[in-house]
Amino acid sequence: MLAFGRLERSITSPDEHRQNSAFCDGLHLCLFYAMTYDLYLGDRAYSSWSLRGWLLFEKFDLPVRSHFVDFSDPAGVAAQMADVAPARTVPTLRLDDGTVLSESLAIAEEVASRHPDAGLWPSNPSARGIARNLTSEMHSGFGALREECPMNIRVAYKDVSISEGVSEDLRRLEDIWQRARVACNPSGPWLTGDYSIADAFYAPVAARIAGYGLAVNQDARAYVAAHLADPAFRRWRAMSFAKGAELEWYKRDYAQTEWPGPAPIPAKAIEDGSPENQACPYSGKEVTHLGLFDGRTFGFCNAFCRDKTVADAACWPAFMALYDS
Numbered sequence: 593m594l595a596f597g598r599l600e601r602s603i604t605s606p607d608e609h610r611q612n613s614a615f616c617d618g619l620h621l622c623l624f625y626a627m628t629y630d631l632y633l634g635d636r637a638y639s640s641w642s643l644r645g646w647l648l649f650e651k652f653d654l655p656v657r658s659h660f661v662d663f664s665d666p667a668g669v670a671a672q673m674a675d676v677a678p679a680r681t682v683p684t685l686r687l688d689d690g691t692v693l694s695e696s697l698a699i700a701e702e703v704a705s706r707h708p709d710a711g712l713w714p715s716n717p718s719a720r721g722i723a724r725n726l727t728s729e730m731h732s733g734f735g736a737l738r739e740e741c742p743m744n745i746r747v748a749y750k751d752v753s754i755s756e757g758v759s760e761d762l763r764r765l766e767d768i769w770q771r772a773r774v775a776c777n778p779s780g781p782w783l784t785g786d787y788s789i790a791d792a793f794y795a796p797v798a799a800r801i802a803g804y805g806l807a808v809n810q811d812a813r814a815y816v817a818a819h820l821a822d823p824a825f826r827r828w829r830a831m832s833f834a835k836g837a838e839l840e841w842y843k844r845d846y847a848q849t850e851w852p853g854p855a856p857i858p859a860k861a862i863e864d865g866s867p868e869n870q871a872c873p874y875s876g877k878e879v880t881h882l883g884l885f886d887g888r889t890f891g892f893c894n895a896f897c898r899d900k901t902v903a904d905a906a907c908w909p910a911f912m913a914l915y916d917s
């Protein structure tokens with residue numbers, strides 16, 4: 593388990609992405625909350641396990657109410673999760689009957705069992721076995737990579753020197769990813785066919801390879817690039833810029849470079865201007881915060897909505913529908 597220099601406080605409100613979505617009106621909101629799961633997550637910039645947990649719901653369009661633990665609070669993670677004891681790490685999932693799951697693998701398996709038609713595991717038995725094996729190996733392995741290159745999804749470093757252990761982890765990743773693709777012959781970029789739990793589990797690995805500029809073979813680079821271009825991954829990363837403290841523990845002294853993912857639409861927050869829209873593209877509420885996107889002004893209902901869009905506008909369908917209209 594990771595130790596943090598400064599630790600966290602209590603649970604925050606439901607995930608803003610969902611909060612600002614079409615779910616958030618009157619009766620729909622009540623129905624949505626009555627049938628959903630509670631997912632406890634950590635800081636988006638740093639919590640690689642939280643990214644996995646969140647992707648399970650985001651990629652497969654499953655209803656969830658997210659609660660964010662604050663990594664910067666001195667009280668610590670476990671103290672903030674008192675209402676889901678004995679869980680003390682993120683992600684943690686509370687089922688509608690109150691059952692608490694605090695291991696990512698158990699969360700993935702249970703959610704897949706409860707939503708058999710959602711496609712969390714491949715339907716082909718061989719591909720499913722390979723996906724399960726890849727997922728299990730990620731859950732228990734790659735210790736050197738995880739230890740030496742903690743996820744810090746906001747930055748990209750260059751000229752990073754790595755240990756023999758990290759190098760061995762990278763060679764192992766190249767090997768198992770390539771074997772999976774040879775065995776499953778996927779038509780797209782993912783390991784075993786359509787995006788599955790296995791890919792969600794390797795998304796933070798891709799973030800580490802990208803963020804630390806780690807050298808991997810061409811096939812592995814293509815797989816990493818697919819994660820960086822994935823709209824759901826981009827939304828998580830965009831939200832990491834909109835909320836969350838900068839934590840010393842994750843900082844490294846390496847020189848920084850451009851994030852190797854798709855370049856965002858040039859954008860910045862602004863104070864004054866005449867927006868093209870009167871209603872926030874996410875909530876439909878009145879516009880109070882402004883952003884400038886490639887010279888055009890758009891408005892949002894709060895700073896989080898604005899800042900996540902400024903960070904990477906193209907990954908937000910509701911905003912792009914407005915931008916392209």
Ligand SMILES: N[C@@H](CCC(=O)N[C@@H](CS)C(=O)NCC(=O)O)C(=O)O
Pocket residue numbers: 593594595596634638639640641642669670680681682683694695696697731
């Ligand atoms: N085995 C857990 C690991 C989860 C984990 O270590 N999460 C980290 C954040 S990425 C955490 O909550 N750390 C809190 C702490 O160390 O106090 C899982 O499968 O999800």
